[in-house]
Amino acid sequence: MLDSQTPAALIAAMAMRGRAASRLLARAPDADKARALVMAADAIRAAAGDIIAANAADVARGEANGLSGAMLDRLRLDQARIGAMADGIAAVAALADPVGQVIDMATRPNGLALSRVRVPIGVIGIIYESRPNVTADAAALCVRSGNAVILRGGSEAVESNRAIHAAMVAGIAAAGLPAHAVQLVSTTDRAAVGAMLAAEGAIDLIIPRGGKSLVARVQAEARVPVLAHLDGINHVFVHASADAAMARDVVVNAKMRRTGVCGAMETLLIDRAYPDPAALIIALKEAGCAVRGDVGEDAIGALVEPASEADWDTEYLDAICSVALVDGLDGALAHIARHASGHTDAIVAADAAVAERFLAEVDSAIVLWNASTQFADGGEFGLGAEIGIATGRLHARGPVALEGLTTYKWLGRGTGQVRP
Amino acid sequence: MLDSQTPAALIAAMAMRGRAASRLLARAPDADKARALVMAADAIRAAAGDIIAANAADVARGEANGLSGAMLDRLRLDQARIGAMADGIAAVAALADPVGQVIDMATRPNGLALSRVRVPIGVIGIIYESRPNVTADAAALCVRSGNAVILRGGSEAVESNRAIHAAMVAGIAAAGLPAHAVQLVSTTDRAAVGAMLAAEGAIDLIIPRGGKSLVARVQAEARVPVLAHLDGINHVFVHASADAAMARDVVVNAKMRRTGVCGAMETLLIDRAYPDPAALIIALKEAGCAVRGDVGEDAIGALVEPASEADWDTEYLDAICSVALVDGLDGALAHIARHASGHTDAIVAADAAVAERFLAEVDSAIVLWNASTQFADGGEFGLGAEIGIATGRLHARGPVALEGLTTYKWLGRGTGQVRP
Numbered sequence: 055m056l057d058s059q060t061p062a063a064l065i066a067a068m069a070m071r072g073r074a075a076s077r078l079l080a081r082a083p084d085a086d087k088a089r090a091l092v093m094a095a096d097a098i099r100a101a102a103g104d105i106i107a108a109n110a111a112d113v114a115r116g117e118a119n120g121l122s123g124a125m126l127d128r129l130r131l132d133q134a135r136i137g138a139m140a141d142g143i144a145a146v147a148a149l150a151d152p153v154g155q156v157i158d159m160a161t162r163p164n165g166l167a168l169s170r171v172r173v174p175i176g177v178i179g180i181i182y183e184s185r186p187n188v189t190a191d192a193a194a195l196c197v198r199s200g201n202a203v204i205l206r207g208g209s210e211a212v213e214s215n216r217a218i219h220a221a222m223v224a225g226i227a228a229a230g231l232p233a234h235a236v237q238l239v240s241t242t243d244r245a246a247v248g249a250m251l252a253a254e255g256a257i258d259l260i261i262p263r264g265g266k267s268l269v270a271r272v273q274a275e276a277r278v279p280v281l282a283h284l285d286g287i288n289h290v291f292v293h294a295s296a297d298a299a300m301a302r303d304v305v306v307n308a309k310m311r312r313t314g315v316c317g318a319m320e321t322l323l324i325d326r327a328y329p330d331p332a333a334l335i336i337a338l339k340e341a342g343c344a345v346r347g348d349v350g351e352d353a354i355g356a357l358v359e360p361a362s363e364a365d366w367d368t369e370y371l372d373a374i375c376s377v378a379l380v381d382g383l384d385g386a387l388a389h390i391a392r393h394a395s396g397h398t399d400a401i402v403a404a405d406a407a408v409a410e411r412f413l414a415e416v417d418s419a420i421v422l423w424n425a426s427t428q429f430a431d432g433g434e435f436g437l438g439a440e441i442g443i444a445t446g447r448l449h450a451r452g453p454v455a456l457e458g459l460t461t462y463k464w465l466g467r468g469t470g471q472v473r474p
Numbered sequence: 475m476l477d478s479q480t481p482a483a484l485i486a487a488m489a490m491r492g493r494a495a496s497r498l499l500a501r502a503p504d505a506d507k508a509r510a511l512v513m514a515a516d517a518i519r520a521a522a523g524d525i526i527a528a529n530a531a532d533v534a535r536g537e538a539n540g541l542s543g544a545m546l547d548r549l550r551l552d553q554a555r556i557g558a559m560a561d562g563i564a565a566v567a568a569l570a571d572p573v574g575q576v577i578d579m580a581t582r583p584n585g586l587a588l589s590r591v592r593v594p595i596g597v598i599g600i601i602y603e604s605r606p607n608v609t610a611d612a613a614a615l616c617v618r619s620g621n622a623v624i625l626r627g628g629s630e631a632v633e634s635n636r637a638i639h640a641a642m643v644a645g646i647a648a649a650g651l652p653a654h655a656v657q658l659v660s661t662t663d664r665a666a667v668g669a670m671l672a673a674e675g676a677i678d679l680i681i682p683r684g685g686k687s688l689v690a691r692v693q694a695e696a697r698v699p700v701l702a703h704l705d706g707i708n709h710v711f712v713h714a715s716a717d718a719a720m721a722r723d724v725v726v727n728a729k730m731r732r733t734g735v736c737g738a739m740e741t742l743l744i745d746r747a748y749p750d751p752a753a754l755i756i757a758l759k760e761a762g763c764a765v766r767g768d769v770g771e772d773a774i775g776a777l778v779e780p781a782s783e784a785d786w787d788t789e790y791l792d793a794i795c796s797v798a799l800v801d802g803l804d805g806a807l808a809h810i811a812r813h814a815s816g817h818t819d820a821i822v823a824a825d826a827a828v829a830e831r832f833l834a835e836v837d838s839a840i841v842l843w844n845a846s847t848q849f850a851d852g853g854e855f856g857l858g859a860e861i862g863i864a865t866g867r868l869h870a871r872g873p874v875a876l877e878g879l880t881t882y883k884w885l886g887r888g889t890g891q892v893r894p
Contacts, residue, residue, distance in 0.1 A: 077811070081834055160856055166845055168855060173837075175867050254693075258867050273674075279699070279868050300890035307892035391497070402890075413885050414501055417593075425586055425888030434893065435588060435884070436580055447595050447678050448699050449869040452884045464855070464872045465833050468845030470720040470822075472727035473854065 061241065065204075065249035068237050069256035072177040072202035075232035079200045080174050082231060084151040090235075091147035091194055094225030095140040098190065101221035102136045108217035109186070116210050128185045129211055139190045139218070142439070146194040149438040152456045153200045167467045172460045174200030176258040179250045180441075181206045181272060183264035186214040192263065193222055193236045195441050199459040202235050204257065206250060208264075209242035216240070251276040261441055281454060284445045285369040286316035286397035288427045291386040291412065292334060293403035294327035300424060301328075301402045302337045307426040308400065310341045314371050316443060317398050317430030321366060322377040323386045324349075331379065332357060338375055347377040354379075366393045383408050387415055394418055396445050398430040419445060419452035481661065485624070485669035488657050489676035492597040492622035495652035499620045500594050502651060504571040510655075511567035511614055514645030515560040518610065521641035522556045528637035529606065536630050548605045549631055559610045559638070562859070566614040569858040572876045573620045587887045592880045594620030596678040599670045600861075601626045601692060603684035606634035612683065613642055613656045615861050619879040622655050624677065626670060628684075629662035636660070671696040681861055701874060704865045705789045706736035706817035708847045711806040711832065712754060713823035714747035720844060721748075721822045722757045727846040728820065730761045734791045736863060737818050737850030741786060742797040743806045744769075751799065752777060758795055767797040774799075786813045803828050807835055814838055816865050818850040839865060839872035 059067075079087070098105070109131040116126055131139075152172050159169035178201045180192040189205055196203035207215040219238040227233040239246050250257060254277040261281050262272040269282050290308050292301045308319035322338070324331045335345050335357045346365050347358035358377060365376040366389070380386045390399055400422040401412040409423040420430050430453070432440025437455035444450050450458035479487075499507070518525070529551040536546055551559075572592050579589035598621045602608040609625055616623035627635040639658040647653040659666050670677060674697040681701045682692040689702050710728050712721045728739035742758070744751045755765050755777045766785050767778035778797060785796040786809070800806045810819055820842040821832040829843040840850050850873070852860025857875035864870050870878035 077835075077837070080837070162854070162856060166849065176837075279866070297890070303892050304890060311893055409887075413887075415497075417497070417500070417596075418883065420884045420886065422886040423888060425886050425891040426893050428893040429586065429886065429891065434582070436582060446699070447881045451881055461867045461871055463838065464840045466840065466842040466845050466849065467829075467833075468843060470717070470724060471845040471849065472723050473731055473846050473848040 061243055061245040061249040062252070064239070064241065065246060065253055066256060068204050068239070069177055069253055071234040072204055072237060073256070075234035076174065076176045076200075076202035078232045079197065079202060079235055080153070082200065084153075086229065086231060087151065087198055087200065088147045090226045090229035090231045091143050091198060093229045094194070094222040095143040095147070097221040097225035097228070098136060098140040098143065098218065101217065102133060105136055105214065105217040105221065106131060106133070108213040111213045112211055119210075121210060125184055125210070129214070131186060131214060135187065139187050142187070143190055143194045143222075146198050146439055149198060149456055151198070152460045157462055164471050165469055166471050169465050170462045171465055172457075172462050175459060175461050177202045177204065177256070178459065179204045179206065179253070179257045179260045179278065181247055181250065181260060181262045181264070181268065183208040183268060184210050186211040186218055188263055189215045189218045189238070190222060191439070192261070192441060195439060195456060195459060197226065197231070197235050199456045201459055202237075204237050204239065204250065206239040206247060212242055248275065251278060254278055263442060279449075281442065281444050281450060281458070282446060283316065283442045285395040286318065286430070287320050287367065287369050287393060287395040288317065288397055288430075289321045289323055289386075289390050289394055289399045290319045290427060291323040291380070291390070291399070291401045292325060292328055293383065293401060293405060293408055294325040295405035295408065296328065296402040297404055298330060298333065302334060304400070304402050304424065304426050305334050306337050306341050308428055309338060309343055309375050310373065311426070311428045313373050315428065317428050318371065319427050320368065320370055320376065321393065322375055323380045323389055324377065325382055325386070326379050327382065335377060342373050344374045345377055346374065349377060349379050369395070383411060387412070390416055397443065398422065398427045400425060400427050419443065481663055481665040481669040482672070484659070484661065485666060485673055486676060488624050488659070489597055489673055491654040492624055492657060493676070495654035496594065496596045496620075496622035498652050499617065499622060499655055500573070502620065504573070506649065506651060507571065507618055507620065508567045510646045510649035510651045511563050511618060513649045514614070514642040515563040515567065517641040517645035517648070518556060518560040518563065518638065521637065522553060525556055525634065525637040525641065526551060526553070528633040531633045532631050539630075541630060545604055545630070549634070551606060551634060555607065559607050562607070563610055563614045563642075566618050566859055569618060569876055571618070572880045577882055584891050585889055586891050589885050590882045591885055592877070592882050595879060595881050597622045597624065597676070598879065599624045599626065599673070599677045599680045599698065601667055601670065601680060601682045601684070601688065603628040603688060604630050606631040606638055608683055609635045609638045609658070610642060611859070612681070612861060615859060615876065615879060617646065617651070617655050619876045621879055622657075624657050624659065624670065626659040626667060632662055668695065671698060674698055683862060701862065701864050701870060701878070702866060703736065703862045705815040706738065706850070706863075707740050707787065707789050707813060707815040708737065708817055708850075709741045709743055709806075709810050709814055709819045710739045710847060711743040711800070711810070711819070711821045712745060712748055713803065713821060713825060713828055714745040715825035715828065716748065716822040717824055718750060718753065722754060724820070724822050724844065724846050725754050726757050726761050728848055729758060729763055729795050730793065731846070731848045733793050735848065737848050738791065739820075739847050740789055740796065741813065742795055743800045743809055744797065745802055745806070746799050747802065755797060762793050764794045765797055766794065769797060769799050789815070803831060807832070810836055817863065818842065818847045820845060820847050839863065
């Protein structure tokens with residue numbers, strides 16, 4: 055970047071190069087895109103020494119700047135993590151190409167043969183925070199689906215991201231695909247993020263990957279469409295008909311398998327008619343979970359700390375759970391309609407009619423019956439990978455992988471048809 | 475509306491009622507939604523006298539306010555137009571319900587049975603201008619697909635819209651669906667539009683239907699996702715291999731069948747190797763079209779007025795056409811990549827390999843081979859109706875009908891699966 059270049063001019067120039075690359079990528083054969091990613095994975099492995107050296111500089115600067123231990127852990131790369139990064143790219147290379155898929159086709163009465171065919175979206179901007187592996191993951195998914203990508207990582211990982219980006223581009227270019235398929239914003243000037251968000255028409259889609267404040271800023275400012283992942287305030291409702299052992303296992307797994315993931319349960323709803331609510335609360339507590347509740351003043355109430363109104367709208371992402379007794383399915387549906395974030399909600403029930411009503415009426419991206427909310431994940435859903443879990447309602451919802459990074463166009467093949 | 479109610483409070487209250495109605499609509503059976511629209515159509519026919527009286531008041535006010543003849547014509551309703559409006563609602567009632575369709579399903583190795591099922595988007599805002607029939611069209615499409623709708627029509631049609639809305643709601647409520655499925659913003663305060671555009675999370679999608687200035691305002695201000703239709707700067711490329719009679723017929727139809735529709739051709743691109751470019755220009759001129767061109771100084775050049783640089787980016791929506799000679803397919807692709815608006819572009823060619831490259835490489839919502847661009851229409855595409863033609867790249871592209879007014883959710887049916 056020239057010193058005289060403004061962030062807006064930098065992003066405009068990158069978007070223009072990205073558009074040119076996207077036109078080449080859009081018509082690249084499946085095998086070429088797959089080979090480019092295999093070569094990018096190889097280049098990452100070969101550059102492990104450079105990447106570790108660059109990462110050491112980031113870590114040293116982070117330590118000097120007083121980054122938390124958790125942030126330093128997310129930032130730190132070693133041979134094993136770089137190997138996993140390369141394996142992840144190679145795994146994306148092996149996924150089926152969505153581009154060119156025919157969604158539907160029909161011949162009109164006038165003989166015009168119409169089809170809808172999947173095509174890449176175009177130029178995608180990814181804005182993310184400290185984890186440098188996003189550089190590889192996100193770039194791989196975009197390239198696999200024929201999109202050019204503009205990456206803007208966190209300033210604390212800038213050297214690591216540069217080294218990973220350089221290796222990936224070397225691999226992609228060696229495979230004959232355009233080097234500008236994957237571009238990294240090299241300035242740490244935060245104004246570059248604003249320029250990406252404002253680049254309506256130049257960047258087709260922005261995907262933020264990071265914490266709430268990043269996603270909130272992106273959603274508040276963006277003029278470019280955003281595929282965003284907001285809170286996962288997820289519920290498990292244990293119905294009166296639930297099998298006790300299944301209910302206990304699903305509830306404990308949904309909360310405690312990993313408490314920091316967006317698919318974790320945050321609120322447990324227990325049917326007042328469920329025979330043994332105490333067993334569920336005790337199981338959570340024995341697993342190390344703090345339980346805050348609104349379960350009355352009796353023996354069960356003594357098991358929990360009192361919940362405040364704010365608890366029902368809180369994504370703890372920690373070993374904390376809110377619990378409420380509700381009046382059957384209707385009580386659960388009313389609580390969920392009011393407090394769920396539209397991410398993932400589950401019911402445990404033996405009564406199939408009750409469960410099917412729950413599946414039909416809960417308005418969330420993912421609704422599960424007799425399964426843990428921790429399955430909310432593109433890999434677990436068989437998508438091979440995910441760029442995120444979308445909590446909006448348009449374009450793509452729930453785990454987003456290659457198909458979500460495509461759009462379609464209508465093709466019509468005629469024999470001279472004119473419209474009367 | 476209470477006089478003390480701000481536009482933001484008005485829209486918030488309407489959106490809340492719309493959300494409640496949308497939850498009922500989302501689980502309404504196909505037959506109920508169809509019956510509600512049949513009854514709405516009947517109610518429109520029965521209220522024809524009231525609607526005509528209300529419309530006469532709008533027309534009189536429009537005349538007093540000096541509306542143009544074209545605007546008064548768009549505004550004016552008579553028995554025939556009201557009959558057509560009712561027939562349109564009944565036709566939407568007869569369309570297949572997209573809600574509940576299973577997009578795909580699979581059972582994971584752990585036994586979790588996953589499916590993606592179409593569901594309504596939720597609460598949709600429609601912002602439109604003088605044509606009161608949009609009140610009926612848009613409401614019918616939204617209700618058919620299980621969405622609640624908030625309508626904001628032009629102030630010049632306010633009495634007509636109220637009468638149409640009252641009749642539709644009477645029919646819908648008589649069929650047992652919620653009256654708030656279709657709400658009309660009753661104030662003509664333009665701040666209500668701003669409140670709709672700002673209603674992030676309360677309104678799920680805004681669809682503007684109207685001229686460029688309306689769409690531009692909506693796109694510039696909206697915090698709610700927008701499904702917008704921008705310019706149709708559409709091209710027909712006549713390749714050297716084109717059949718001369720077919721080329722003439724397609725070109726004249728694409729431009730002149732109706733010059734004011736978004737699918738009309740605005741620029742004709744002629745391959746320098748095409749044997750008789752003059753015949754195409756003469757055919758357009760004989761059909762009453764003014765032709766502006768960049769075709770050299772020879773005999774053909776004498777047929778056209780000179781084009782300025784701005785002509786290549788102009789949507790005339792009139793009996794005017796720009797024409798350029800280009801160097802084969804690559805020249806046409808370069809011109810289209812630079813100037814097309816991503817709406818509809820067509821090639822006339824006998825050479826199938828050339829045509830297939832055009833279909834693959836032109837990045838527009840609709841790409842046609844040997845057919846008139848005037849086919850760009852949901853009805854012509856077999857969708858039964860359309861709420862508009864989307865020129866964006868996300869969610870839905872090209873003609874948008876019922877499917878485009880839905881999203882999906884993931885349903886998982888398990889037997890107690892927990893994630894290891």
